[in-house]
Amino acid sequence: MKNRFPTLTQIIPVLSILCVLFYGWTAVMFLWKLSSWLFFLTFGEIAVLAAYASVTNLVESLVLLGILLLAAALLPARWLKDDFSLRGGALAITLAGSMLLINHLSVIDRLGPVAYWPLWILGALLFGMALSSIASRVTIVGRAIVWLGDQFSVFLFILLPMSVVSIVVLLARMLF
Amino acid sequence: MSKLSRRDILKLTSVAAGGALAARTLPRRLLRARQADKPNVLILLFDTMSAPHLSLYGYGRATTPNFARLAERATVYHAHYSGGCYTIPGTASILTGLYPWHHRAVNPGGPVRRDLAGGNLFRAVGTDYYRIGYGQNMWAELFLRQFHADLDLHLPPDSFAFRNPMLLSGINRRDPMAYIAFDDFLVGGVKLDTPYPGALTLGVLDLAAARGRNTDRDLENRGPRTTPFNGYFYYENRAVFDGIYETIRTAAGRGQPYLGYFHFWAPHGPYAPTEAFTGLFADGAKVPRKPLHPLIEPKTALPDKALDAYSRVYDQYIANVDAEFGRLLDRLQAEALLDNTWIVLLSDHGQLFERGVHGHSSRLVYDPGIHVPLLISAPGQSARVDVRVPTSNVDILPSIVALTGGQPPARLDGALLPGLGGAGVERPVFAMDAKESSAFRPLDRASFVLIRGAYKLILYTGYPGYDDLLELYDLESDPGELRDLAQSDPATARRMLDELNEARHAADAPFIRPKGNQ
Numbered sequence: 090m091k092n093r094f095p096t097l098t099q100i101i102p103v104l105s106i107l108c109v110l111f112y113g114w115t116a117v118m119f120l121w122k123l124s125s126w127l128f129f130l131t132f133g134e135i136a137v138l139a140a141y142a143s144v145t146n147l148v149e150s151l152v153l154l155g156i157l158l159l160a161a162a163l164l165p166a167r168w169l170k171d172d173f174s175l176r177g178g179a180l181a182i183t184l185a186g187s188m189l190l191i192n193h194l195s196v197i198d199r200l201g202p203v204a205y206w207p208l209w210i211l212g213a214l215l216f217g218m219a220l221s222s223i224a225s226r227v228t229i230v231g232r233a234i235v236w237l238g239d240q241f242s243v244f245l246f247i248l249l250p251m252s253v254v255s256i257v258v259l260l261a262r263m264l265f
Numbered sequence: 266m267s268k269l270s271r272r273d274i275l276k277l278t279s280v281a282a283g284g285a286l287a288a289r290t291l292p293r294r295l296l297r298a299r300q301a302d303k304p305n306v307l308i309l310l311f312d313t314m315s316a317p318h319l320s321l322y323g324y325g326r327a328t329t330p331n332f333a334r335l336a337e338r339a340t341v342y343h344a345h346y347s348g349g350c351y352t353i354p355g356t357a358s359i360l361t362g363l364y365p366w367h368h369r370a371v372n373p374g375g376p377v378r379r380d381l382a383g384g385n386l387f388r389a390v391g392t393d394y395y396r397i398g399y400g401q402n403m404w405a406e407l408f409l410r411q412f413h414a415d416l417d418l419h420l421p422p423d424s425f426a427f428r429n430p431m432l433l434s435g436i437n438r439r440d441p442m443a444y445i446a447f448d449d450f451l452v453g454g455v456k457l458d459t460p461y462p463g464a465l466t467l468g469v470l471d472l473a474a475a476r477g478r479n480t481d482r483d484l485e486n487r488g489p490r491t492t493p494f495n496g497y498f499y500y501e502n503r504a505v506f507d508g509i510y511e512t513i514r515t516a517a518g519r520g521q522p523y524l525g526y527f528h529f530w531a532p533h534g535p536y537a538p539t540e541a542f543t544g545l546f547a548d549g550a551k552v553p554r555k556p557l558h559p560l561i562e563p564k565t566a567l568p569d570k571a572l573d574a575y576s577r578v579y580d581q582y583i584a585n586v587d588a589e590f591g592r593l594l595d596r597l598q599a600e601a602l603l604d605n606t607w608i609v610l611l612s613d614h615g616q617l618f619e620r621g622v623h624g625h626s627s628r629l630v631y632d633p634g635i636h637v638p639l640l641i642s643a644p645g646q647s648a649r650v651d652v653r654v655p656t657s658n659v660d661i662l663p664s665i666v667a668l669t670g671g672q673p674p675a676r677l678d679g680a681l682l683p684g685l686g687g688a689g690v691e692r693p694v695f696a697m698d699a700k701e702s703s704a705f706r707p708l709d710r711a712s713f714v715l716i717r718g719a720y721k722l723i724l725y726t727g728y729p730g731y732d733d734l735l736e737l738y739d740l741e742s743d744p745g746e747l748r749d750l751a752q753s754d755p756a757t758a759r760r761m762l763d764e765l766n767e768a769r770h771a772a773d774a775p776f777i778r779p780k781g782n783q
Contacts, residue, residue, distance in 0.1 A: 111465060115451070118463040122450055129375030129704040134442055141446030142463060149466040188465040195472050196460040206473065263437050 093162040095173035101245070102238025103157060103177035107150040108248050109241045110185040115142050137262070140255035147252035153184060169221075176221035178234040183217035303393060303522040304644055305606040306665055307513065310359070310526070311586060312352060312402050313533040313625060315615030316345065316636045317744075318576075318583060326546045328583040331591030332610065332640065337649050339608070339642035340684040344655040344740075346716060347614045350634040350698045351625045352404040355613035355658065356528065360386045360408055362662030362679040364695050366708055366772035371699040374404065374449055376411050376441055378704070384674025386662050387415035387524070391671045395516055395523040399424065401505065401530040403448060403497055405613075409526075410441040418516075425508030426500035431471040448497060493537040495530040502531055502539075506589040510596050517602045524669065528613075531586045534624070538581040542588075545581045552576045552618045553745050559734065560628050560725060566621025576618040605644050607668055611658065612637040628698060630712045630723055631746050635696045641685065652683045655694040655716045660687070691718050693764060701728075707773035715765040721746070722761040735762060 094100075119142060126135050157177050161170040169176050191209065194200040224231040316322050319329045321336055322343065348358025349365050357363075357370035357377050361384055365371050369378040376382070385408075387396045399420040400406035406422045413419055423432055433447035434440075452471045453462040462468025492499045509527050516523040531537075538545075552572045557563060567575075590610075597603045616625055617634045625634055639656065641664075659679035666673045667681055683689030699711035710727035719741035725734040737750040737758045751758045 114465050115463050118450070118459060118461060121459045122463070125372065126445075127703070129369075129372040130445075131379070137440075137442045138446045138450065141442065142451060145447075145451050145464050145467065149464060153466070185465060188469045191472065192461055192465065192468045195468075200472065259437075262440055262442075 093166075093170065094158055095161055095170050095177070099173040099177070100154070100158070101242055102174040102235065103181050104150060104154050105241035105245055106178050106181045106234075106238050107153050107185070108146070109244050110181070111150050111153075112143070112146045112244075112248050114185075114189070115146050137258065140258045143248075143252045143255040144259060147249070147255075153181065157181065172225060174238055175224050175231050175234055178238045179221035179224045180217040182234070183213060183220055187213035187216070303669060305517065305522050306390070306394075306524045306609065306669060307603075307606050308524070308526045308609045308611070308661075308665075309590065310356075310405075310528045311532060311590075311610075311612050311638075312405075312528065312530050313614060313616050314583065314586075314612035314638055315617075315633045316612075316638045317615070317633045318580060319638055321638065321640075325550060326548070326580050326584075328580050329587045331587045331594065332638070334591065335594060335608065335610065335642055336640055338646045339610075339640045340646075340650040340652060340682075342639035342641075342656050342682070343651060343653045344716070345611075345637055345639040345657070346655065346694050346696050346714075347612065347635050347637045347658050348696055350614050350630055350696070350712075351700070352402050352613050353407075354697070354699070356400075356402075356405050356408055359611070359613065359658045359661050360412065360526075362386075362659050362674065362677045364657075364659055364678045364772070365697050365699060366695075366769055367676065367678060369704040370408070371697075371702060371704050371708065371711075373700060374407065374445055375704050376407060381674075381676060382411050384676060385412040385415060386526070386665065387412050389662060389666045389671045389674055390524050390669045393522065394669060394671075395519055395521045397512065397516060397523060397525040397527075399509070399512070399526065400528040401426075401495060401500070402528055402533065402613075403444060403495065405528040407441050407444055410439065410444060413439045418512075420512065422495075423498045423500070425505045426498045429474060429498035431467070431474045432497055433467070491535060491537045493531060494535060495533070500530075502529075502586065502589050505529065506593050510593055513597060514600065514602060522605075522669075524665070529586070532579060532582040534579075536575075536578040536582040538578065538585040542581045542585040545584055546577050550577075553747075555619045555745070555747060558620045558622075558629055560728060560731060561621050563621075567623050568621075572618045572621075572623055575623045579616065579618070603644075607644060607665075608640070608642040609661070609665070610638065610640040610642075611661065613658070626700075628701075628712050628725065628728065630696060630698055630714050632721075632740070632744070635714065641682070650684050652689065654683060654689055654691055655718070656682055657694045657696070693717050693768070695765070695768065705776060706778075707776050708769065709773075713765055713769060715761050715768075716740075717761060717764070720757060720761060722758065722765060724762065724765060737761070 119139065157180055161173055191200065224234050318324050319332060320327045321329045321332045347355040349355045353370050353373060353375055354365035357368045358365060361368045361377055361381060363381065368381055370376060387398065390396065395417050396415065397418040398409040398416045400409045401422055403422055409416065409419055419438060421435055421438065423429060431452050433452060434444040437443040451463040452467045462471065493502060513525060516525060552569065554569055557566055614625055615634045615637055617623065617627065617629060617631060619631065619633065620629065622629055657679065660682045661679065663673055663677055663679045664682045664685045667686055681687035694716040696714040697711055699708040701710045702708040713724045715722045719739050721738045721740050723736040735751045735758060737754060738746045739750060
């Protein structure tokens with residue numbers, strides 16, 4: 090069973106990409122809202138909001154990673170598992186990018202009816218698979234994704250402890 | 266001293282046991298006896314209900330026949346004002362008895378000042394009461410979260426509604442920050458500051474859930490109308506009123522007096538009257554034509570025709586809500602559940618359909634935006650009483666606390682309402698909109714209102730690009746606020762401005778930072 094999953098050294102770059110994209114997006118939106126929060130929230134309350142956001146980002150990163158790992162375990166090994174840091178990284182970028190696109194299309198009122206959603210998901214998957222295929226064939230694209238995964242790993246040293254502290258803070262707020 | 270016999274010991278033991286039992290049960294009995302004397306208080310708050318649109322107050326369309334029915338055995342307040350012109354300041358003023366310049370819930374989504382939160386209505390009525398809080402408006406829910414420790418039953422906002430799995434603030438109902446974090450930021454929600462969700466995945470899931478709800482079979486076959494929606498979940502007014510009826514029935518059966526605060530979203534927009542009401546008021550009536558205000562950008566102003574159309578659907582929705590209220594009232598009366606109950610019917614703010622503005626999020630503070638209904642029916646009251654002196658929603662808390670024998674908070678702006686022990690003399694009534702000011706600083710960019718007798722003074726101050734604007738109206742002779750008397754009656758304007766400035770500068774004083782620390 091263990092052989093069906095990629096190694097930890099292949100998983101970490103993918104988790105790094107997911108974390109940087111999700112935490113990064115939330116950080117930008119957080120700064121966008123901050124000016125209004127400063128009008129009526131104390132610094133302590135704003136820190137609590139950051140804790141909620143941090144835990145949410147951790148959960149969404151881990152859930153997406155879990156989906157990719159499940160896919161790696163279920164699909165033929167050469168499709169995803171064998172080169173997980175590259176193909177998984179490409180899929181992670183595609184997933185986050187398609188979410189951003191969906192949210193943007195909704196904002197500009199260009200998102201189609203719910204009946205089109207399966208097409209959306211199919212399109213995103215096809216694009217992700219195409220990108221991962223291109224990444225494994227075109228060296229510069231592949232190198233770029235692996236490089237991103239490696240470089241982003243350093244952020245895990247900040248983001249993961251921050252999320253753990255956030256979990257403790259929120260548990261304390263729920264219990265007391 | 267003779268020895269105690271076995272019989273004596275048995276006697277003493279039984280007396281001691283009986284005494285201990287009596288000592289345990291007596292306070293409970295006394296408590297129950299004390300509670301039995303106390304009346305129930307049922308507060309029904311209809312969000313965004315403008316008094317000038319109610320036939321109860323003389324509006325041309327028959328929007329509120331059931332309110333009028335209750336009015337026949339209630340005290341009707343004809344010049345009642347909200348503390349602010351949208352939910353946050355308006356509701357906070359009701360629940361704290363303070364004007365916004367004191368409670369500082371002035372910004373969209375902003376809570377009551379932390380050191381004053383303990384002075385809320387629920388704590389003030391005390392633990393003799395079974396205290397129920399329900400806020401269908403998420404900003405009202407924000408305050409109920411802030412006062413959660415003082416509630417015995419805190420109904421989730423989507424009770425009696427089509428559940429929204431993305432309403433994530435339910436994870437921790439005690440925490441006001443959970444609402445701001447999830448429903449206002451990470452999932453999306455009100456989208457006042459940014460149209461994008463704070464968390465990408467939650468935003469996508471919310472879109473999927475929202476679109477799924479729109480096509481839900483439960484919501485089909487409802488005729489040519491939209492389903493009521495509060496920005497977070499869909500619901501049907503009938504189901505909500507049925508749920509409130511059941512809640513009241515259960516509370517009344519507890520043998521303990523209850524205070525029920527029920528904050529309905531309707532008739533807040535989007536207006537969604539049921540089929541029975543969508544054809545009403547095809548009378549061609551127009552909203553009063555008024556000049557555009559200098560603070561309203563001409564390019565954002567709505568044409569009068571659009572305001573006419575909005576006004577008609579709003580009136581239909583009020584009639585719809587009134588009918589549901591009538592049904593609730595009849596059911597409660599039929600089961601004698603109102604016999605020892607005060608009924609308080611009010612709103613947190615009004616709605617504008619004039620000067621190019623539709624809604625309650627502009628800077629304007631004209632009467633339709635802040636003049637709200639207030640009816641209070643006492644247990645056993647059989648005749649109507651009309652009160653015409655200006656009153657305010659800040660008077661609700663002290664009046665209810667007096668009815669319930671509770672302990673009023675140390676700081677209060679409100680006073681006892683006339684008809685409930687209040688003197689009924691003329692006193693200043695304030696209202697304000699300071700959403701563009703910081704809650705932690707003096708409210709220097711805001712719209713202020715002072716009502717004294719028939720006169721109403723409006724001060725628009727600090728808006729960038731505009732000079733301070735002062736307006737004075739005589740509401741008795743000019744209820745439509747069309748003839749500005751600030752120039753023609755400068756003495757009254759000056760006197761009222763001095764009174765307003767004195768009050769607001771006193772309220773701002775604790776927030777002025779020493780020079781060099783700005």
